Each structure stands twice: as structure tokens, then as C-alpha cells.
Amino acid sequence: MAAVIFLGQARPNxxxxxxxxxxxxxxLTPSLAAQCGYSMESDPWGNTRxxxxxxxxxxxxxxxxxxxxxxxxxxxxxxxxxxxxxxxTQTCSYTRWASREILCDRNYMEVGYLTSIFTFYTPExxxxxxxxxxxxxxxxxxxxxxxxxxxxxxxxxxxxxDVSNTDIKCFAPHGLxxxxxxxxxxxxxxxxxxxxxxILEMHMGINGxxxxxxxxxxRGYMLSATDFHIVIEIPVGSHAPDYQYxxxxxxxxMLELLWRTTDTQDNTRYKVLFPITTPLMLQPPLVxxxxxxxARVFSVLLGPxxxxxxxxxxxxxxxxxxxxxxxxxxxxxxxxxxxxxxxSIAVLVPFDNPEPLVTTYFLSLIFGFIILPExxxxxxxxxxxxxxxxxxxxxxxxxxxxxxISVKYGSQGxxxxxxxxxxxxxxxxxxxxxxxxxxHLSLVLPYTAKDTLITxxxxxxxxxxxxxxxxxxxxxxxxxxxxxxPLRATKCYPNGTMTATAVKVDxxxxxxxxxxxxxxxSCKPAFSDDRFAYFSFSVASCGTTRTLFDHYMLYENExxxxxxxxxxxxxxxCYYVVNETQTVGFSSQPRxxxxxxxxxxxxxxxxxxLAHDSLYELFYQAEDYPVVKYLRQPLYFEVELVESTDxxxxxxxxxxxxxxxxxxxxxxxxDIIVDRCENPDxxxxxxxxxxxxxxxxLVPSHIKRFSMKMFTFTKDEEVLKDEIFVHCDAxxxxxxxxxxxxxxxxxxxxxHQMNYRQERKGVKRGKQISSGPIVLTSGQxxx
Numbered sequence: 001m002a003a004v005i006f007l008g009q010a011r012p013n014x015x016x017x018x019x020x021x022x023x024x025x026x027x028l029t030p031s032l033a034a035q036c037g038y039s040m041e042s043d044p045w046g047n048t049r050x051x052x053x054x055x056x057x058x059x060x061x062x063x064x065x066x067x068x069x070x071x072x073x074x075x076x077x078x079x080x081x082x083x084x085x086x087x088x089t090q091t092c093s094y095t096r097w098a099s100r101e102i103l104c105d106r107n108y109m110e111v112g113y114l115t116s117i118f119t120f121y122t123p124e125x126x127x128x129x130x131x132x133x134x135x136x137x138x139x140x141x142x143x144x145x146x147x148x149x150x151x152x153x154x155x156x157x158x159x160x161x162d163v164s165n166t167d168i169k170c171f172a173p174h175g176l177x178x179x180x181x182x183x184x185x186x187x188x189x190x191x192x193x194x195x196x197x198x199i200l201e202m203h204m205g206i207n208g209x210x211x212x213x214x215x216x217x218x219r220g221y222m223l224s225a226t227d228f229h230i231v232i233e234i235p236v237g238s239h240a241p242d243y244q245y246x247x248x249x250x251x252x253x254m255l256e257l258l259w260r261t262t263d264t265q266d267n268t269r270y271k272v273l274f275p276i277t278t279p280l281m282l283q284p285p286l287v288x289x290x291x292x293x294x295a296r297v298f299s300v301l302l303g304p305x306x307x308x309x310x311x312x313x314x315x316x317x318x319x320x321x322x323x324x325x326x327x328x329x330x331x332x333x334x335x336x337x338x339x340x341x342x343x344s345i346a347v348l349v350p351f352d353n354p355e356p357l358v359t360t361y362f363l364s365l366i367f368g369f370i371i372l373p374e375x376x377x378x379x380x381x382x383x384x385x386x387x388x389x390x391x392x393x394x395x396x397x398x399x400x401x402x403x404x405i406s407v408k409y410g411s412q413g414x415x416x417x418x419x420x421x422x423x424x425x426x427x428x429x430x431x432x433x434x435x436x437x438x439x440h441l442s443l444v445l446p447y448t449a450k451d452t453l454i455t456x457x458x459x460x461x462x463x464x465x466x467x468x469x470x471x472x473x474x475x476x477x478x479x480x481x482x483x484x485x486p487l488r489a490t491k492c493y494p495n496g497t498m499t500a501t502a503v504k505v506d507x508x509x510x511x512x513x514x515x516x517x518x519x520x521x522s523c524k525p526a527f528s529d530d531r532f533a534y535f536s537f538s539v540a541s542c543g544t545t546r547t548l549f550d551h552y553m554l555y556e557n558e559x560x561x562x563x564x565x566x567x568x569x570x571x572x573x574c575y576y577v578v579n580e581t582q583t584v585g586f587s588s589q590p591r592x593x594x595x596x597x598x599x600x601x602x603x604x605x606x607x608x609x610l611a612h613d614s615l616y617e618l619f620y621q622a623e624d625y626p627v628v629k630y631l632r633q634p635l636y637f638e639v640e641l642v643e644s645t646d647x648x649x650x651x652x653x654x655x656x657x658x659x660x661x662x663x664x665x666x667x668x669x670x671d672i673i674v675d676r677c678e679n680p681d682x683x684x685x686x687x688x689x690x691x692x693x694x695x696x697x698l699v700p701s702h703i704k705r706f707s708m709k710m711f712t713f714t715k716d717e718e719v720l721k722d723e724i725f726v727h728c729d730a731x732x733x734x735x736x737x738x739x740x741x742x743x744x745x746x747x748x749x750x751x752h753q754m755n756y757r758q759e760r761k762g763v764k765r766g767k768q769i770s771s772g773p774i775v776l777t778s779g780q781x782x783x
Contacts, residue, residue, distance in 0.1 A: 025072055026058065034107040034152035035139045041106065041252070041275060051208060051273070053103060053110055054094055055148045057139065064145045067092050097146070098258060098269035104185030105273050108139075112148040153185075186274060196262040199225065204232055205254035208273060230255060247306070249278045285367070285380040293386045296351040298363045300382060303336075303344025308372045311335070311345050315366035351386070360387045392416060392467055392476055398447075398483030403463050405479065407441040414441065416476055419466040447483070462685055482678065482685045492555075492574035496540065500572040502533040502559045511561060518557050519543030535559065539574060552577050605643050606651065606730050606767040610774070611636040614689065616705060625772030626723065629710040632684070639730060639769065641702040650701040650735040650743055652676060654766075656686075656728040660713055660720060664727040664770055668713050672726065673706065677747035684709040688746060701735060704746060712776045719776075726771040 028038055037056025042048040052059065052069050060068035073086045103110040133140055139150030203210050204223045216223065222233040232253055257270045290299040313322050314333070326333045332348035351361050363384040370377050396405045407418070414436065418425040425443070427434050433444035447461040462482040466475055491499045502525075504513050513533035517524055523542035525533040539546070539555040547554045552575050559570040610627060612618040616638055620627050629635065641651045656673040659666045671679040678686040689705040697703060713720045733743035 030107070031137065031152070034154075035134075035137055035150065037105075037108065037110060037139065037150055039106045039108070039273075049207060051105060052090075053105075053150070054092060055110070055112060055141065055143065055146070056150075057141075061143055064097065064143050065093060065095050067094070098267040100266060100268040101146075102184075102268065102270045103273075104271065106275060108150055108152045109185045110139075110148065110150045112146045114146060186272060197259040197268075198262065199257060199259045200267070201256070201258035202230065203256040205256065207252050208254055210254070210256065230257065251276050287382050289384060291384065291386045298349040298351070298361075298384050298386060299346070300365070300384060301344055301346050302367060302380070302382070304338065304342035305344065305369075307337075307341055307343060309343075310370050310372060311367060312370050312377075313368040314347070315368065316349075317364055320368075360385065394465060394467065394477050394479040396463075396465070396479050396481040398481070402444055402446050403461075403481060403483065405443040405445075405463070405465055405481070407443075407467065407477075409439050409441070414438075415470055417468040417470055417473075418443075419468060420445070421464050480683055480685050482680060490572045490574065492576070496538055498535075498537060498539055498544070498555065498557070498572065498574050500535045500557075500559060500570075502535070502570055504531050516559055516561055518559060533559070604641060604649075604732055604767070606639065606641055606732070606769055608637060608639045608726075608728060608769040608771055610771060611638055614707065616689075620772075622772070626775045627772065628775045628777045630777060631711070632709045634707050635710055635726075635774065636689075636707045637705065637726065637771070639704045639728060641732060644702065645699060647699050647701065648734055649699075649732055650745070651704055652731040652733060652743070652746055653704050653706070654729045654731050656706075656726060658711075658724045658726050660724065662725050662770070662773070664725075664768070668720075670711075670713070672708055673728070676744075684711065704730075710774070710776060722776045723773050724776075725773055728769050730767045730769065732767065 026032075028036070033039060036058065037053030039051045040048065041051075050071065052071075054067045055061070056069075058069070062068075068089065068091050070087065070089045073088060075084045075086065076082065097114070099114050101110075101112040128136065130140055137152050137155050139148075141148050202223060202225060204216065204221065205211050211219075211221065220234075222231075224231045224233075232255060234251055234253060252273065252275045255270075255272045255274070258267060259270070260267050285302055285305075288301040290301060291297070292299070311323055311333070313320050314326055314331075315321075316326075316331075321329065321331075323333050326347075330350065332346075334346045335343055336346060337343045345367070347365070349363055349365075363386075365382045365384070367380045367382065368377065369379065392410045393408045394405065395408075396403060398404070418441065420429075420432075420443075423429075425432070425434070433442075435442045443465075445463070462480065465479040465481070467477045469476055490501075493499075502513060502516055504511055513531065514525060514528040516528070516533045518535060518537065520541070520543040523535070523537055526536045527534040537544075537557075542557060544555050544557045547556070555574040555576070557572050559572060609619040612620070614634070614636055616636065619638070637656075639651065639653060641649065653673050654676060655671070657664075657669045657671050659669045670682075672682070672686050673679065678688075686706050686708050689707060691697060691700040691703045691705055693700055712722060712724065735743045
């Protein structure tokens with residue numbers, strides 16, 4: 001057994017005197033300490049532990065039950081001249097002696113037996129009497145109940161393999177009994193337990209103190225036994241801070257076993273103190289930059305560091321300043337200490353140029369540290385950069401009549417070119433209200449302006465606004481603003497007259513408004529230009545049909561181009577309540593409806609493909625996925641009804657959205673198409689592209705095309721994942737069905753309030769399709 005005295009923050013150049021009989025002090029040299037059962041351990045921070053065997057020299061032993069030890073500690077200062085003397089005493093009690101006690105300390109091994117020529121056995125027997133054994137460096141003593149032998153590890157009779165061994169045979173004075181005292185202690189490798197025995201107790205401890213089960217569980221320690229080994233598991237570094245220089249972890253586990261041999265039934269207590277120091281690990285310092293450019297001060301935090309690390313100086317470019325000199329020159333250097341014993345260094349350095357026209361600042365620092373107490377130096381460089389450049393920002397809103405766009409200038413002022421759609425913005429543009437001052441630019445334009453894009457028949461209007469660099473036309477900022485405007489495309493008058501307005505939409509670029517007609521192709525627009533066609537006609541003319549319901553009459557016509565062929569068309573409707581007293585003139589003409597096939601239960605296939613570009617000629621194949629795209633690079637999708645040539649069927653995209661995973665129901669998700677139209681909340685609005693007949697496209701209504709810009713999901717400005725999947729729900733409907741609203745087309749809102757969900761039952765077919773993974777790559781932004 002060993003007694004432990006712990007000294008906090010003691011100097012490592014410490015000398016120990018052992019007190020004998022209260023008056024005499026004997027200096028414990030390393031060799032005498034190993035012979036007499038003393039050892040000492042100091043960590044790099046000056047914490048020192050002194051261990052003494054209960055049966056060591058100069059220990060006051062009272063009946064092998066109470067033990068007193070007195071030590072005089074002489075501690076020397078850094079120069080060696082300052083000496084501090086400190087006396088310490090320790091009293092311990094111990095009564096649980098086993099038949100044999102084995103102790104493995106740092107510098108010696110000790111074996112004691114319950115019971116005086118000694119024979120030492122290594123490879124060859126060596127006989128010594130007690131005096132000869134002590135001259136050879138061994139320690140031997142007889143107490144009231146025990147025989148104790150102590151062997152330093154460096155004695156000639158000690159031999160080493162995976163363990164250090166000394167076999168000692170002890171004879172009674174008249175040779176009446178022989179006791180074999182064998183000691184084996186580990187030297188660094190694992191050691192199998194040999195022999196036939198039964199383990200009665202098994203304990204572990206730290207720094208010579210046994211731990212109970214709750215203490216072991218709280219620290220994450222584990223102690224177990226296999227058929228051949230005793231295993232101690234100690235987590236290393238899992239709770240340690242992330243330092244930025246070479247560090248090592250130091251731990252001193254203790255293993256204590258009590259076993260009974262099978263043949264003799266003797267008990268042996270085996271105790272090993274085994275200090276462990278991990279190899280040095282390189283951990284570069286962690287730099288946290290907290291610079292706020294507007295404050296015009298560099299701010300950097302270096303750490304956390306252990307408490308034995310001291311900042312000596314900082315190199316600013318070519319000038320080396322101490323901490324005191326740095327603070328005197330206006331560079332704030334502060335040390336922050338934390339409750340876990342670590343610390344960090346904070347440095348504040350003002351920008352050295354007060355001129356507001358300078359937009360970028362650089363700072364090069366080299367931190368010079370030393371590690372106590374050896375004052376070992378190490379350095380860590382830090383490069384900092386701060387920019388005051390502030391790019392312009394664009395915001396936009398809408399009301400029932402106009403767009404409102406506001407530009408806030410950045411630090412470069414109004415040094416940019418503004419574009420609306422494809423045209424440069426100039427103060428002379430008649431349709432626009434244009435104002436600017438030294439910090440802002442404002443623009444007001446009606447939804448009917450020539451640079452707006454009308455993207456659906458319900459007058460959803462979009463404006464594209466760009467700010468370009470004056471020298472290289474790089475896009476500094478952009479805004480895609482889409483709004484719904486409350487324009488009534490159809491008006492019904494009590495005298496039986498209907499008026500309708502057709503608007504050329506962005507997705508149908510090949511239509512000329514002046515060539516539009518009603519069902520009767522002789523009915524042409526009363527007025528038209530390059531964007532609008534205005535019709536005015538009687539409900540009894542131009543091919544208008546009438547349907548009588550219980551309480552109202554429905555008049556229906558269509559605006560189309562080449563109405564006798566399959567083509568895009570806009571339905572116009574008027575309702576007249578039957579019980580009102582208004583009289584409406586109407587002459588009925590018979591009309592023969594062409595028979596249409598009712599949709600049955602056959603299988604229809606829908607596929608979604610990603611095109612290389614807006615030509616929709618080349619598509620990515622299955623082996624090309626995942627497809628890699630840059631941020632804001634356009635993605636061109638095509639959804640097609642395949643294996644069908646029925647011109648009465650039309651494919652409609654009900655909704656499309658993007659997710660991070662292949663699972664279409666996973667979160668987060670972002671809507672791309674909502675209720676057949678572009679997502680109104682998307683700043684980078686989805687664009688529908690027209691589909692015309694060609695060598696590959698036989699039935700245009702079987703295909704829908706749209707494009708979007710590549711994006712990624714973020715949270716707190718951090719990218720969640722560099723990959724997205726695009727999913728769509730599609731409908732297949734009968735475009736010639738007579739049920740109202742059964743096939744309204746892509747992004748067409750109903751002109752009256754009816755239960756379309758009920759009316760469309762049985763005339764549509766739902767399909768679900770998804771794209772392969774599309775991966776965002778860094779390094780370039782496509783504008």
C-alpha cells in the first residue's frame with residue numbers, strides 16, 4: 001500500500017527530505033527513494049504528487065495497522081537561490097492485508113508476505129544475506145507480521161520482457177520454511193495474467209485513489225476482464241478543448257486485484273500504478289474573426305489555450321511589439337479566462353487609413369507564445385481582410401395598377417447601369433416614373449408597360465430588373481417581380497353584348513394578337529396591338545353557344561387562332577340569371593359536336609427530363625446523374641405524356657416542388673409551380689416555355705416545358721445540402737370535354753366560381769414524376 005501527498009503548483013525542481021525519529025533528515029536521492037519505497041510525479045503545470053509505501057523506510061509503523069510519515073519539502077525558485085522549506089505529515093490506517101501484497105510503482109516493485117538468508121533468482125540463482133541485498137540496492141524489512149522485499153527496476157537481478165521480474169526465495173533462519181516472493185510489473189505493453197487463480201476483487205483508480213462504480217460511470221471509465229486479460233478503458237481527449245498547438249494528455253490509472261491461487265488457496269493483492277502520457281498531438285490555433293467593417297476595427301480571437309501558454313509579443317507586418325507596447329500604441333490586447341481553466345487572446349486593431357474611399361483593408365499578425373515553465377516558444381500567423389464595399393440592393397412591390405421598384409445605392413454610389421427587361425433604363429422613357437437622388441433610385445411602371453412580361457391569361461405580370469457594372473456589364477443585383485393584376489378579361493352587358501380582352505403571354509411568343517378570332521373565324525378583334533386583342537360581339541353571334549341551367553343561362557365562346565385546328569385557346573363565359581326581368585336577344589343555330597372518346601382505364605406514361613439548354617434538343621440520361629450546376633444557372637425541364645397520339649388529351653402540371661432528398665414528401669421543400677402557375681413567392685420566378693410541333697413533337701399538348709434557376713436550401717446562412725430533387729404532380733385531361741373547367745389548361749384561372757373538383761371527376765388522370773439529383777457546385781455564379 002502507498003500513501004499519497006499532493007502539492008498544487010509546486011516547482012518541479014523540488015527536493016524531499018525524509019524525517020527519521022523527528023530529529024534527523026535524510027535526503028531521498030532517486031536511488032534511495034526506489035530502495036525505500038518513495039516516488040514523485042510532477043505534471044508540466046507544477047502539480048506534484050509524492051507516494052510512500054506504507055512499509056517503506058522511515059515510516060512509523062504501529063503493528064502493521066497505523067502508519068505515519070513525515071516529509072520536509074525544499075522547493076527552489078527559478079534562479080536556484082530562493083529556497084522554501086515546508087514540512088508535511090500523513091497518517092494512514094490499513095488492516096486488510098492479504099497473504100501476499102504486490103505493489104508496482106514508478107521506480108520500484110514491492111512484495112510482502114505473512115511470515116533470514118535470501119536467495120535471488122534471475123536466470124541463475126544468486127545468494128545474498130540481508131546486508132548484501134541492501135548494498136545491491138534492494139530494500140528488505142521484517143515487521144511484526146510481514147516480510148517485505150523491494151526491488152528497484154534498475155537492479156542487476158531484475159530482468160525485463162513485457163514486464164520487469166524479480167523472483168525472491170526466502171528461507172527461515174534454520175531452513176524450516178521456504179517462501180517464493182515473485183514480483184512482476186508492467187513496463188508499457190499489455191501482459192496476460194498467467195497461472196491458475198480465482199479473482200476475488202477488481203478495482204481501478206486514478207492517482208493512487210480507488211474509484212467506486214458511480215465515479216467510474218461519471219467519468220466514462222470501464223473495467224472488465226476476459227479469460228486472459230484485465231482491460232481498463234479511459235476516454236482520452238473527448239472532453240478536452242480544441243487547442244492550437246502540440247498538446248498531450250496525462251493520466252495515471254491504478255489497477256488493484258485480489259485473487260486466490262487454486263493450489264495453495266493463498267490470497268494475493270496486486271496493485272499497479274501506471275502513469276500514461278499520450279504522444280504529442282499537433283493542433284493549430286483556432287482563429288475566430290469578429291471584424292465588423294463598419295466599425296473600422298479588426299477583431300480577432302485566438303484560443304482556447306491552456307493556462308501555461310503566455311503571449312509574449314505580436315508581429316505587425318515587420319514590427320515586433322510586446323503586449324504592453326501593443327496596448328500603448330492603441331492596439332487592444334486582452335486575455336479572457338474561462339471556468340474550465342482555458343483562456344483565449346482577443347486583439348482589436350483599428351483600420352490605419354481613415355479615408356472613406358478605401359474599401360479593403362489587410363492585416364498580417366504573428367502571435368509569439370511561450371509555454372511555461374520551460375518557456376518553450378511557438379508562433380502562429382494570422383491573415384485578416386475586411387471590405388467596406390457595399391453592393392446595391394433592389395426591392396419591389398405591386399398594387400392593383402403598377403410596379404414599384406426601389407434601388408438603394410451601395411458604397412460605390414450610382415456607378416451602375418439599370419435595365420428593365422431587355423432595355424436600358426433612361427429618364428426619357430414615357431411609360432415610367434423615374435426618380436433618383438444621391439442614395440436611392442425609384443421606378444414606377446404600369447403592368448401594361450412594354451418591358452413587362454405577361455405570363456398567364458389571368459394577367460399575372462412579371463418585370464425583370466437588373467443593375468450592371470458600368471465597365472464589364474457584370475450583374476451587381478437583379479429583381480424578378482411577378483404580380484397579379486385585377487383586370488377583368490371578359491365583361492357581360494344586360495343588352496346581350498360581350499366584350500373580351502386577350503393578352504399575349506410570354507409563354508406563347510409566336511402568336512400575333514391581330515390574327516386572333518372567335519369560334520366564328522370571321523369575328524376579328526375590334527382593336528389590337530402587339531400585346532392585346534379586344535373583342536366586342538353579341539351573344540347571338542360569332543359561334544357563341546348557350547346552355548340552360550335551373551336558374552341561369554351560360555353563354556360561351558373562345559378566342560383562338562385557327563380555331564378549327566388543335567391550338568391554344570381562351571374560353572370566355574357570361575352568365576345571365578333566368579328569373580331577372582332582363583330580355584336577351586338570341587338566335588340559336590344547331591351545332592354538331594364531334595364525338596370524343598371517354599377516358600378509360602388504360603395505362604398512360606409520363607416522364608420528366610432535364611434538357612441541356614432552352615432548345616430542348618439534348619437531354620441528360622440516367623447515367624449522367626447527379627447533374628452538376630452552378631448557383632442561379634437555368635434548369636430546363638420537360639414533362640411529356642409518352643406512348644399516346646390522342647390529340648384530345650392534354651398534360652397539365654398541377655404542382656412542382658424541390659426537396660433535399662429523393663423522398664418527395666420530405667422537408668424542407670420549396671414550391672416551383674403552385675395550382676398550375678408559377679410560385680408567386682419565388683423571387684426567381686419559374687418560366688413556362690411554349691411547345692410547337694416539329695419532327696419530335698407530334699402533339700404539343702402532350703408536353704409542358706418550364707425553367708427555373710438553380711438554388712440550394714440554407715439555414716442561418718449555412719447550406720444544408722448541395723443537392724436537390726425536383727418533383728411534379730401532373731394531370732391528363734380531355735381538352736374537348738364539355739364539362740365546365742374540366743381541362744382549363746396550364747396556369748388558367750376559372751372565370752366563375754364552381755366546384756371544379758367535382759366536375760372534373762372521371763375526366764383526368766394523376767401522375768407523379770421526379771428528377772434525379774442535381775448537385776450545386778461552388779466557384780461560379782451564373783447570372
